[in-house]
Amino acid sequence: MDTEARETVYMDPVVEKQNEVDEKMSDPRKLTLEDVLPANAAPWYKTRHLLLLNLSMIVCFLSSTTNGYDGSLLNGLQAMTQWEDYFNHPTGGPLGALVNGVIFGQIIAFPVTPWICDHMGRRFPIFFGSLLLVIGAILQAASQDFAMFLVSRMIIGFGGLIAVIPSPMLVSEIAYPTHRHILTAIYNTLWYLGALVAAAITLRTSFMPASTSWAWRIPSLMQGFFPLLQVIFIYFLPESPRYLVYKGKVEEARRTLLKHHAGGAEQSALVDFEMNEIMAAIEAEKAQKSTSYLEFFKTKGNRHRLFLVCMIPAMMQLSGNGLVSYYLSQVLDSIGITDATIQLQINLGLTVYNLVVSFAAASTVERFGRRGLFLFSTVGMLTSFIIWTILSALNQQQGFVPALGNGVLAMIFLFYLCYNAGMNAVPYLYLTEVLSYSLRAKGINIMQIVATIALIYNGFVNTIAMSDISWRYYIVYICIIAVEVVAVYFFFPETKGRTLEEVALVLDGKNDPKIQELVKEEEA
Template identity: 65%
Template sequence: MGQTDDKPMAEVQHVDDSRPGEWSLESVLPKNGKPWYKQRHFLLLNLGMIIPYLSSTTNGYDGSMLNGLQSMSQWQNFFDNPAGTRLGSLSNGVIFGQILAFPIAPWLCDHTGRRFPIFIGSALLVIGAVLQCAAQNYAMFLVSRMIIGFGGLIAVEASPMLVSELAFPTHRSVLVGYYNNLWYLGSMLAAWVTYGTYFMGPNTSWAWRIPSLLQGAFPLLQVVFVYMLPESPRYLVQKDRHEDARKVLVKYHAGGDDESPLVDYEMKEIILQIQAAKSGSKTGYREFLSTRGNMHRLFIIIAVPCMMQLSGNGLIAYYLHLILNSIGLTSDPQQLRINGGLAVFNLGVSLALASLMEVAGRRRLFLFSTVGMLTCYVIWTILSAINQERGFHDSSLGTGVVVMIFMYQFFYNAGLNGPPWVYVTEVLPTHLRAKGTNIMQIASTCVLIFNGYANPVAMGAISWRYYIVYCCVIAVEIVLVYFWFPETKGHSLEEVALIFDGEQAFGIDSKEERSGDA
């Protein structure tokens, strides 16, 4: 994040309510010559984002933990070596819980704000983690994972919304980009925790119970601290609490300056956009089919999560042990070390790449990511095929596959880790953001169910040949991004609506205006 004065501030001008499309964020940005970390209000706000970030961290912990548990003989023996659909059900246990939460999560976000869903979802996650640790059989472990999925979805839907709607305008893309990147912090911790507890002994169930219990640590922090963050000013305006919304913006965006032109600008943008949305709003989810702009949004919020989960990353996230088995790397400690090393690599790379969203833009990163992933998957497939033909006797081929896995993750992180949540929260207007995020989660869940059941079965049946499917899928993604993903870089949340709806986004009929001007 750069300084708040990275653009020159013009003399404060009257904002013309009738032509929002001509407003300029640049003209109202404060000019004080200080970086954000030397300004108390920015420091408090940006550090506070750690609380909603932990929803992503917990999500990442789950995937890596299950990977680690599958490489543990203690866990395999306790649950009688689950495989095929039985293993798929454990992976999808979280998904089953998420499905139950779909009708509830957007309602909570729209009617109780953004903080309460994080609180209640995190509380359920803590309960699920305790039950997971105490599991005495397969059924209890599965039920605990359903509770984790139920609470996790509620928290995950609200968290990026809160970050996006609270962030200072010029900090938003980086802050929201960090949200999904913190998935890898949880992944890294789970990978190394499972590696450490593996050596507790071959006959102790605490080798897998301790990592299971620690899954509740981050949600517990959210339960304790989430109400230290302010509520979303956009939610407050949506509930006609304009004065409360203004207080949040004055305190955290203007450092207490009640006369700040930036606050006036933000309030007018938010109010006009929400009023226009309310006046033309249809009933529920049908509004996504009411205009061409909304149908374009609907396409994007379905395509993006499918790309995030259906680009072959599901194999690495939940079935890395099957990939490593397929190339002859079968040692438990060896697999756990690779899992841990990959998690550290992902965290470092994703954080380093997060700032590129404001340099390269969203669309370019999507293209860079998909083209790079396709290249890696093609090479990965070829090496795996040759390795199998040679009976896994050439260790360099196995090493080559591991290198391609790391390279694939580099390209995945560049475009499909941080940018998606930034992009989705930007293209959705405030009144559709909760419902749109829910649609995104539903699309993601459908793909995850496929991954949970199809991946272990297909890997067991056809091994490396399954990679060809993902090569084809990623090729299609490149085409979709090139033709249907507009750039949103450099716009406020309200200004992005102009890309999809034109000036009607602010309740202006451009045709009437042009005829009047004539």
């Protein structure tokens, strides 16, 4: 009797967990992700197949890095006398055209990118878009006049959008289930890595002789470095299992998951669970016999998704961050910091700070939740922007007092602490979760369209408004952020702790016909 008791107490945890799973296998619908995860598994960095899979995500992350490089590059060039002299000190409309050249290219890419992602997978558009980015960077560095520089910017925008849309989707669709949230959150934080590299390069080349155009040509050419790495390495990544299932390649999808999630095992309860969820979700979506944009209007859950898809990019671009992202030099001019070298140093320091803060925020998405971080971000931005505006007004009225100018600078850093907490790491993670597979590419495309509209506003309106009314323009953003606080509080549901397929329960609820059918089956 004692021996049996000891055997019960000291039962191998792996065997005990397998017994629990076996009991539920009679009805797979009762299984949860926790049930099928390997017991006592080694940390991912000590597990070869997971280490290789997670490291391979860097190739997708580089799409965000390239975007960040572009944003910081324009800031650096505007503070560089060699670039200003070569292009005859562009201001107003001409400057807005150069800043928005990338956006013009994106507009051309919007109609075709979702189709490419849905019909050719996730890897090919990343390869093709990155190749165009390399070509655009070469042309940008070789520009002889305003027109050539603008055309190169349009090519960069066209290729950049094609590479950006599938990148976070591929991360979320191939990541190990318990790693998906943090890996997808990290994606957009690498924007600041690109910004940091661009800020460092432009700061260094700005010390080159005033007579040489290589001061701006070198940073322009280096914009093609990260996309070149993607062109070389993208096909070392697996294709999305969800895409493979959608195209009827079920066995290939299963082999992909067995290799990268189960270390090449012939059988895996985890892979069985994932395949069942993926196939059920995609079969239900295919049964609707429609994958057009009109699907966003057909159910309450999809209309809620459309609201989130439009609201989040607007928050990302219209929370006042556009003032610093593309017009930092004008903001610093408005508080009396006019020295070009000091402006470049502040740009570099702010970029390092943003990279650290955003990466730290990405690590907390499961602890504090998506909604919690959105709320902290919007409330914090509103508070810091109000103080920023008051200090800017006092500084200008009193004749640029250094203490007040430093106070504004401190508020800029505080603002970015709050901004990065919710508007950097969380958006792509949140949207890839709330969007079903058939709407994911279209939803991310809509997100980019809304972001582009906001960027056009930032590119043309911000520079004019900052020149004409200075700090008074900040009041507009105070009102916008206040609306964001209300929207997050009432309309942003929490999604943490669920698989991609389970999030449908959050938005569709029991009013959705598919969910009602599942509930009836479970009750039966």
